[in-house]
Amino acid sequence: MAGIPRLRTTRELKTDRFLRVLKGENRPAIFHYDPELDTLMLLVVSPENETVVHPINDMIGLLYDPGTLEVVGVQVEDFESSFMAAHEPIRAQWRLNSLEPAPQDVGDLIVMTQEREPRIAREVVRVTAGVLAEVGPG
Amino acid sequence: MRVLFEAVDPRGWQVTCTEDCWQRHVLVRRPWMLGWEPRVKKAIEKPRYGIYRSSKHPERQIYYLRLDRHRHLRVVVRFPKEGPGEVVTAYTTDYLTPGEVLIWPESHD
Numbered sequence: 001m002a003g004i005p006r007l008r009t010t011r012e013l014k015t016d017r018f019l020r021v022l023k024g025e026n027r028p029a030i031f032h033y034d035p036e037l038d039t040l041m042l043l044v045v046s047p048e049n050e051t052v053v054h055p056i057n058d059m060i061g062l063l064y065d066p067g068t069l070e071v072v073g074v075q076v077e078d079f080e081s082s083f084m085a086a087h088e089p090i091r092a093q094w095r096l097n098s099l100e101p102a103p104q105d106v107g108d109l110i111v112m113t114q115e116r117e118p119r120i121a122r123e124v125v126r127v128t129a130g131v132l133a134e135v136g137p138g
Numbered sequence: 139m140r141v142l143f144e145a146v147d148p149r150g151w152q153v154t155c156t157e158d159c160w161q162r163h164v165l166v167r168r169p170w171m172l173g174w175e176p177r178v179k180k181a182i183e184k185p186r187y188g189i190y191r192s193s194k195h196p197e198r199q200i201y202y203l204r205l206d207r208h209r210h211l212r213v214v215v216r217f218p219k220e221g222p223g224e225v226v227t228a229y230t231t232d233y234l235t236p237g238e239v240l241i242w243p244e245s246h247d
Contacts, residue, residue: 003240004187007208007232032167037227041167050170052209053231058193061231066208077235078194 008054010132013064017044018071021125024118028073031117038080042121043073056135059083060128074128083127090123142175144222145182147189147201149242152222153182153215163227171228174211177203178228181213188244193237198226200238208232 020026021044030043043051043063051063053075059082063073076083084091093116103109140157147153155178164171181203187210192198197218203211212231215223 004202004210004234007210030167034163034167037163039227047167048169050230051168053212053229055231055233055235058235058237061235066230082194 008052008069010054010056010062010135012069013054013062014068014070015062015129015132018062018073019125019129021121022129024122027118028121030073031121033079038078040076040079040083040124041073042075042124045072056128056131060131062128062132074124076124087123087127090120090127093120093123143179145179147182147242148185149189151217153225154222155179155225159225164229168229174228177205177211178213178225181211181228182215182225185242186244187234188240189242190234190238191241192235193239199223199241200235202234205230210234 017026021028021042026044028042028044030041030047032041033039034041041063045065049072050066051072052066053061054064055061059077061075061077062071063075064071080094084094103112142155142157142160144155145153155175160175181201184203185201186204187202190200190202192200192214197216199215199217201213201215203213205211209230209232211228212235213228214226216226217223
């Protein structure tokens with residue numbers, strides 16, 4: 001049996017734009033969490049654009065534009081159940097009980113969430129960059 | 139709940155895809171997959187590389203369809219203890235997710 005062929009190598013993908021999220025130069029356009037599937041998705045482009053998943057381990061998949069091969073996001077499976085548990089800086093930002101001062105109304109909550117999203121995104125990208133460095137360009 | 143399509147995999151197992159699931163788990167994050175239902179159905183009926191089981195979620199099984207030179211379609215189906223399976227997500231990928239275990243051999247036309 002041949003098995004599933006790998007159709008792209010990590011080496012073929014361009015990560016510069018995606019990694020600029022780390023420097024705060026690029027903010028995710030889409031920050032979406034699906035609680036039923038426990039999956040987080042970050043995108044620096046509109047979700048109207050097709051993206052292909054390039055798995056780099058059993059939780060993290062890079063999302064890239066199939067035309068340019070530019071990495072434009074990341075998808076994290078088992079986000080709350082596994083990924084976040086292993087990364088304290090993300091858990092600290094994710095938990096509502098760490099909100100200070102405590103939100104007084106929905107407006108406060110929205111503002112606080114908007115402040116936290118880019119921080120969580122940066123941490124997720126930082127972890128992803130670390131995994132990429134570990135797995136290499138294969 | 140409106141059913142978008144029903145499919146039967148090579149083992150004879152029934153799978154449904156509801157409009158609600160398609161909207162909430164697929165189109166909300168990948169609106170460009172509007173109209174991809176026939177391809178998802180085909181992946182379930184003729185999984186080119188066989189059927190896989192998720193290592194972390196044994197109730198989820200994965201079907202792959204080769205789309206072209208650089209893309210596979212990955213379809214995840216959740217099988218409850220009773221009743222048909224339900225499509226829970228689908229997207230394009232260039233390789234399988236590490237840890238998945240082959241549980242049914244590949245299909246040929």
